[in-house]
Amino acid sequence: MNMPKSALMIVDVQLAPFIWAQYGGKELYQAQELLHHIQSLIQKARSAGSPVIYMQHTEDGESPHGLGQPLWQIHPEVAPQEGDLTMVKYHADPFLRTELHVKLQELGITRLIITGVQTEYCVDSTCRAANSLGYTNVLVADGHSTFDSENLTAQQIIDHHNKVLGSQFAELRRTEEVLF
Template identity: 40%
Template sequence: MDSQVALMVIDVQVGMFHENNPVYNSDVLLRNIKLLIEQARSSKTPIIYIQHSARPGRALEHGTPGWKIHPDILPRFEDEVIQKKTPNSFYETNLQEVLLEKGIKKLILTGIQTELCVDTTCRHARSLGYEVTLASDSHSTWARGELSAQQIIAHHNRLLCWFANVEKSNNILL
């Protein structure tokens, strides 16, 4: 175990898996994140969950069933859960303080939504000097306009290589 690394799980909340419009490739996404979490637990790597709190009436409205972290990957007592209100997991949160307190220098990023919260957090983490690894098959989104979810994910995996090491989940060692 590298004591300076943490696994981040961004916005993997019940509301992202609505039966009428679930996030792209949701079963594979959950399976890959779950495997990374299991690996992190076995190596005692810290796990940090980021939980989005949306405005009233939204799928991730604070305190609603959709706001809860997905039951397949629930945090444990020793895990950190950080609340956020914007796509940036660092903005107006205590994430930076938690990372400094734990001596974290490397982040493994997973989660939802590829082009918003995952992208923004990845770029901000790199600008703060963190070594970032993006789990290329452990983040997801929905189709937008003429772009499919698969195209958005592939595009960000190529683009974010400027800010992170981009690796498949099974190539990431925790």
């Protein structure tokens, strides 16, 4: 049985969430562990010859998250290499008003390995939208993160989304279990 053609999708792993605490914001939950897991996934994907796709959340105007701004850049510990696909997005759903679906079809991708930031926003939207478009999804259960909210800890948010997304929208796998 042939494995579906897979791609690693790295969602919004940009500098801003990793340094927000230095500017009075909240600490990204298990940030260093997240980077370590993504590095491992990138190595697995490249070793298997699978595409690595970076999505970059972008805002209009003079925002610190604006196109080309320093905080908008991909975190240097998981930076793209030549041949990786990097796409700008303006919505939580990376397929909305982007060429992502077309590019994935051109590459023959049918299976997405999803990792990134922020669990309850762009990671959730990516899983749901990709599922609606017919992709087989693997959500890396220890490969996404968020911040504590007013009501829930980051770990509670992650656990909840793993349960919900894993029940219908994605298969859950820990980093060490992911195969390309």
